[in-house]
Structure formats: structure tokens, C-alpha cells
Amino acid sequence: MALLLRTHYELARTSIKRNRGRSFLTCLGISIGVASIILILSLMGSISSLISSQVAQIGSDLVVVRPSTTKTAVSRVVDELTSSSMYLKSNLTLKDVATIEKLDNIASVAPLAVSVNSLSGDDDTFLPSVPVVGTNPDFIKIQNLTLKSGTFLKDDAPTATAVIGAKLANDLYGTGEPVGKTLTLLGERFIIVGVLTEVDDPINFNNLDLDSSLFVSASALNKIDNSLQIQQINIRTENTNDLEKTVKTIRETLIASKNGDTNFSVLSGDDITHPAGTLFSVISSILSVVAGISLIVGGIGIMNIMLVSVAERTHEIGIRKAVGASTGNIFLQFLFEALILSLSGGFLGLILGYGLAFLLCLITPFNPFVSWQILAITFSTALLTGLIFGLFPAIKAAKKNPIYSLKFWG
Amino acid sequence: MSEETETIIKLENLTKRFGYGDAASYALKDFDLTVKRGEFIMIMGPSGCGKTTLLNLIGLLDSATSGVYRLNDEPVSRISARRQARLRAKKIGFIFQNFNLIPDLPIIENVALPLVYSGYHKTRRLIRASEILDRFNLKEKEYYFPSQLSGGQQQRAAIARAIVARPEIILADEPTGNLDSHSSALVMSELSRIHSEGNTIIMVTHNPSLTSYATRVIHMLDGSIDTDIKTVADSDLPVPVEKKNRRRPKNKKKSNRKKKTKK
Numbered sequence: 001m002a003l004l005l006r007t008h009y010e011l012a013r014t015s016i017k018r019n020r021g022r023s024f025l026t027c028l029g030i031s032i033g034v035a036s037i038i039l040i041l042s043l044m045g046s047i048s049s050l051i052s053s054q055v056a057q058i059g060s061d062l063v064v065v066r067p068s069t070t071k072t073a074v075s076r077v078v079d080e081l082t083s084s085s086m087y088l089k090s091n092l093t094l095k096d097v098a099t100i101e102k103l104d105n106i107a108s109v110a111p112l113a114v115s116v117n118s119l120s121g122d123d124d125t126f127l128p129s130v131p132v133v134g135t136n137p138d139f140i141k142i143q144n145l146t147l148k149s150g151t152f153l154k155d156d157a158p159t160a161t162a163v164i165g166a167k168l169a170n171d172l173y174g175t176g177e178p179v180g181k182t183l184t185l186l187g188e189r190f191i192i193v194g195v196l197t198e199v200d201d202p203i204n205f206n207n208l209d210l211d212s213s214l215f216v217s218a219s220a221l222n223k224i225d226n227s228l229q230i231q232q233i234n235i236r237t238e239n240t241n242d243l244e245k246t247v248k249t250i251r252e253t254l255i256a257s258k259n260g261d262t263n264f265s266v267l268s269g270d271d272i273t274h275p276a277g278t279l280f281s282v283i284s285s286i287l288s289v290v291a292g293i294s295l296i297v298g299g300i301g302i303m304n305i306m307l308v309s310v311a312e313r314t315h316e317i318g319i320r321k322a323v324g325a326s327t328g329n330i331f332l333q334f335l336f337e338a339l340i341l342s343l344s345g346g347f348l349g350l351i352l353g354y355g356l357a358f359l360l361c362l363i364t365p366f367n368p369f370v371s372w373q374i375l376a377i378t379f380s381t382a383l384l385t386g387l388i389f390g391l392f393p394a395i396k397a398a399k400k401n402p403i404y405s406l407k408f409w410g
Numbered sequence: 411m412s413e414e415t416e417t418i419i420k421l422e423n424l425t426k427r428f429g430y431g432d433a434a435s436y437a438l439k440d441f442d443l444t445v446k447r448g449e450f451i452m453i454m455g456p457s458g459c460g461k462t463t464l465l466n467l468i469g470l471l472d473s474a475t476s477g478v479y480r481l482n483d484e485p486v487s488r489i490s491a492r493r494q495a496r497l498r499a500k501k502i503g504f505i506f507q508n509f510n511l512i513p514d515l516p517i518i519e520n521v522a523l524p525l526v527y528s529g530y531h532k533t534r535r536l537i538r539a540s541e542i543l544d545r546f547n548l549k550e551k552e553y554y555f556p557s558q559l560s561g562g563q564q565q566r567a568a569i570a571r572a573i574v575a576r577p578e579i580i581l582a583d584e585p586t587g588n589l590d591s592h593s594s595a596l597v598m599s600e601l602s603r604i605h606s607e608g609n610t611i612i613m614v615t616h617n618p619s620l621t622s623y624a625t626r627v628i629h630m631l632d633g634s635i636d637t638d639i640k641t642v643a644d645s646d647l648p649v650p651v652e653k654k655n656r657r658r659p660k661n662k663k664k665s666n667r668k669k670k671t672k673k
Binding site for chain 2 (some may be wrong): 010011019323326
């Protein structure tokens with residue numbers, strides 16, 4: 001059996017070699033499909049692992065409260081993709097922050113009230129859309145952030161103060177040391193009291209690029225922006241042993257204080273990354289389907305070329321049958337050809353996909369995500385494509401009548 | 411029956427019909443034929459009399475509409491398609507008028523083709539093909555492609571392919587039809603040599619001058635045998651080399667072939 005399969009492999013390889021150019025172009029169709037899948041899976045895997053590792057770095061004592069609806073995960077993701085309704089629907093308030101602060105086992109609590117506003121600096125530099133985060137002094141502790149210079153927000157600050165992200169500081173003032181300078185936000189003047197050290201992780205569980213954000217006191221922001229909503233409350237607990245109990249307590253207390261309103265989620269551990277994870281998995285699924293379509297097109301290319309090959313080699317099939325090839329031999333010969341084409345395409349696609357992923361990573365903060373699952377998906381997809389689209393031409397070749405085939409001169 | 415005159419092919423009332431109803435035509439009708447091992451049969455007759463159909467049926471490329479075909483005493487209707495293919499690879503060798511070599515394969519691989527389906531490893535089949543090509547004085551051209559050879563050389567390569575798996579029966583469909591007289595003579599002398607080694611050859615031809623090589627000449631007409639002339643007695647038919655070596659007494663003459671006479 002092994003000898004027979006090897007012989008079929010040799011025969012298939014020989015006939016592919018005879019039409020190198022055509023075989024390469026056929027492989028290319030599959031390669032593009034496989035490369036697209038690799039690229040998508042690699043980047044999505046990279047994003048997911050990035051967020052997970054950030055949560056792991058921040059610590060297991062982190063609890064997050066987010067507004068939520070009773071909608072299913074997918075429809076929520078669609079909402080997130082199509083509008084900013086998540087922000088508008090938030091039912092979290094500064095009162096909730098105060099309520100949580102009073103509970104046992106709570107080390108620090110920070111609200112995250114994000115709005116996108118225009119800013120102007122001292123020298124009339126104008127930035128049209130900057131994420132402005134209304135929070136409190138605990139935020140820096142919860143996020144494990146450090147200051148490049150100055151101090152963070154303080155409760156007892158005499159004037160309106162702001163802390164600026166490293167990248168935003170450069171964009172607004174052209175310098176990394178803008179402490180003492182002022183900016184205008186919604187007609188209100190703020191003084192810069194600190195600059196955050198660059199963290200360079202634009203993708204995180206806060207859905208916020210910290211390096212490009214401005215941080216002001218939530219209460220100060222609330223005074224100048226009436227439509228402000230709290231999108232998230234970050235909590236750090238004192239003791240991780242009672243985390244489950246603490247999560248339960250927070251939930252029950254908030255429900256009680258909000259008169260039975262349950263439209264919020266109290267999350268800990270991996271659950272914190274789930275909304276982002278679900279979002280990315282839905283996006284990756286949609287993109288994979290699109291890539292799958294290109295793979296089907298590649299498969300049809302294989303079938304087309306194989307059918308042409310069968311037609312061209314009808315006489316050869318007749319000769320082979322006359323000298324002893326069985327229907328099964330001819331079937332396997334042509335099926336092997338299709339499989340070799342699709343697997344070669346898969347291999348080429350693997351190199352192409354990871355090549356593109358590495359190139360993309362040079363200009364984005366992601367690292368290509370390599371896993372055996374992705375490799376398995378790639379090869380099984382290529383194999384399946386070859387099998388499905390090679391089957392019909394192989395059956396057609398195998399069923400050829402030897403006498404008719406011997407008379408046929410393509 | 412002695413082993414020398416063992417029946418290898420037996421056709422009984424074999425009929426091959428093409429089409430149905432009013433459009434039906436018979437290529438063979440109630441055809442009876444018994445072929446002994448070692449015979450060299452020439453089949454002659456006008457075009458359309460069923461010669462090629464007969465070869466296709468004997469070569470297991472086609473199946474009869476009715477009747478019985480026994481190959482080595484076994485009815486072929488009971489042999490599976492897969493085993494029939496194996497028999498074609500191991501027991502039957504085909505030679506065609508238009509050579510039927512695969513143009514994209516070098517001569518050596520064309521010759522080795524039946525061995526592919528007989529379960530030979532690549533190295534073994536190439537060695538065997540090379541040996542056979544050497545016998546046909548084509549060794550120096552074994553890596554040439556068919557288009558680089560003359561018609562005579564291509565046909566010799568096709569004969570080499572037909573005998574590479576040491577078949578019992580060689581079926582030749584007008585093997586000299588596309589050749590000049592010189593190449594025809596070369597091809598016929600090769601076939602004669604193969605026959606003298608005890609192989610059974612059934613050859614279709616339109617050339618009456620070639621009948622001198624045969625031990626039996628059959629004329630066909632409208633799907634039936636018109637005349638059947640044996641020129642050599644069954645007992646004088648050549649015996650396969652391996653059997654001859656095993657059984658021949660020390661003082662027995664190598665060949666006892668009689669002068670050809672019409673039956």
C-alpha cells in the first residue's frame with residue numbers, strides 16, 4: 001500500500017512538473033486564501049493574547065464594572081461596531097464609585113468617563129479629537145502607571161488640573177515636558193501637572209490609548225460636560241482570596257443602590273477581556289469567512305485546471321489503463337495531483353501569510369501569533385480544499401473508457 | 411493435453427453488439443476461438459470485421475455482450491475490474507499501430523509503465539526497463555522522448571513495453587501499419603524472437619506477407635471466422651524458456667518446427 005501511494009505521489013509530481021507554470025498559478029489561488037486566513041488568525045490571536053497578558057500584568061485583584069444590556073454577545077458587538085451607543089447607554093454614575101469605595105476588601109476605585117473632545121494648547125495648537133478621561137487619583141495605582149514628570153491628579157487640587165499622555169504631550173506642545181503649561185477644554189482652562197510614562201499599548205481592556213489621552217478629575221469634567229457617562233469603573237481589591245465574594249457584594253450593593261437596575265456587569269479575571277475577545281473573535285470569524293471565500297475560489301481554480309488536465313490527458317489515461325492501471329489507480333493519481341497542488345498552495349500561503357503578518361507588525365504594535373492550531377487549520381483547510389475540488393476531476397478521469405481514450409488525440 | 415499445448419484463451423459463442431434495436435450492429439457474433447500457449451496467430455480481414463474488437467475483448471479492455479471468455483480456464487466475467495487491470499499489467503502486453511507512447515515521458519519510463527501497476531519499486535522498474543531496452547538496441551536512447559525517435563524505434567520501444575512485465579499473451583494491433591518495410595521487418599523479427607521464447611502472440615494485420623511469421627492465420631469476415639489455418643502443429647509450438655529449461659531432456663533438439671503447411 002505504501003509503495004502504491006508512493007508511486008501515485010511520484011506520478012502526480014511528475015505530471016505537475018510537466019506544467020510548472022500552470023501548477024504554480026493554480027497553487028497561487030490557494031496560497032492567497034490560506035495567506036489571508038493566516039494573516040487574520042495571526043493578528044487576532046496577537047490582539048487577544050495582548051489583552052490577556054495586560055490583565056495578567058495588572059493583577060488578579062482587578063475587578064471591573066461595566067454597563068451592560070440583556071442583549072446577546074453578538075448583537076452587543078454589532079452595536080459596538082456600528083455606533084457609540086454603549087457610551088450613551090451607560091447607567092454608571094459617580095455615586096456608584098462612592099458606593100463601591102465604602103465596601104470591604106476594596107483598595108482603590110477609579111471611574112473611567114471617556115469623551116472625545118477638541119483641545120487647544122498654550123500656543124493655540126489645536127487638536128480636534130482627543131480622548132479625555134475623567135477619573136480620580138486612584139487610577140494611576142490601579143493601572144500600575146508611572147509618571148515621567150510632575151504628579152497625578154489630586155482630590156484637593158486648588159485649580160483645574162490635568163495629566164497628559166506622553167504622545168499627546170508631544171502632539172500638543174511639541175515637547176515631552178509640558179508640566180506647568182495650560183490647555184483649554186470645553187472653554188475651561190486646565191493646568192498640566194504631570195506627564196505619564198509612555199506605555200505603548202493602544203489595545204487594552206480599557207479600550208483606551210493611554211499615551212494619547214488627557215486625564216482630568218471626573219468631577220471637574222462632569223461640571224463642564226453634562227452628557228458625560230462613566231463607561232467603566234476599575235477596582236483593585238485588598239485580598240484576592242475573597243475576590244468572588246467581593247464581586248458578589250459589589251453587584252448586590254449596586255443593584256440595591258440603583259433601585260434594582262441590573263444593567264451592569266461586575267467582571268474579574270479573564271472575563272474582563274471577554275467583551276474585547278468576543279469583538280475580535282466575531283471580527284476574525286467574519287474576516288475568515290471572507291478569506292474562506294477566496295479559498296473556495298482557489299479550490300475552483302484547482303478543479304478547473306484538473307478538469308483541463310483530465311481532458312488533455314485522455315489518451316494517456318487510455319494508455320495507462322491498457323498497460324494495467326485500474327480505475328482506482330487513475331483516481332488516486334489525479335486526486336494526488338489535486339492534493340499536492342492544494343498542499344503546496346497551503347505551504348506557500350503559510351509563508352506568505354506569516355511574511356505579511358511580520359511586515360504588518362513592523363508598523364503596528366502587534367506580534368505575529370504562531371500556534372499549532374493555526375498551522376493545523378491551515379493544512380487541514382488546504383487538504384480539504386484539494387480533496388473536495390480534486391474529487392470530481394479524479395472520478396471523471398477514472399471513469400474514462402480505455403478504448404475511447406486510446407482513440408482520443410487531444 | 412500436454413503442458414506444451416495448454417489452452418490459454420477460450421472464446422465460446424462470444425458476441426459483441428454496439429447499439430440497440432434498429433441501430434444494433436454486431437462486431438463479433440457467436441465467435442469461437444481456442445488459443446494454445448505458444449501460438450503466433452495472425453488475424454486478417456477487411457476493415458470493420460471485428461479484429462480490433464476481438465483484441466480489445468481478449469485484452470480485457472472491453473467486455474462481451476454475451477458468450478464466455480475463459481482466460482487460463484477462468485471465465486473473465488467472474489474476474490473483478492481491479493483484478494482484470496492487474497492481469498493486463500502482468501499477463502497481457504499490448505502493441506498498437508500508433509505506438510501509444512506517452513509523449514511527456516522518456517522512453518525508459520514509457521517502457522517501465524506496466525511495472526508501475528505490477529507493484530515494482532521505481533529503481534527496480536527502471537533497471538528492468540533498461541535491460542529490455544538494451545535487448546532492443548535502444549539503451550543509448552532510453553532518456554530520449556518518443557518524439558525524438560523514428561517510427562521504427564518507437565514501435566520497438568512499444569514492443570519493449572509490451573514484454574517488460576513478462577506477459578503470457580501479447581496482443582498486437584497492426585504493429586507494422588505505420589512503418590516502412592525495413593522497420594516492419596525489424597519489428598517482425600523482434601516479435602518472432604519473442605514468440606520463439608514461448609510467448610503467445612495474437613496480431614492483427616492487413617499485410618499478407620507477414621503471415622509467414624505466424625503459426626496460425628485466421629481470416630475474419632463480418633464478426634466471424636472465415637478461415638482458420640494452422641501452419642504449425644500444437645505439439646511443435648515453442649515452450650516458455652523457463653519451462654523448457656526445466657523439462658527438456660538433455661539430448662532433445664531445441665526446435666522441432668515443421669515447414670509451414672496449410673491445414
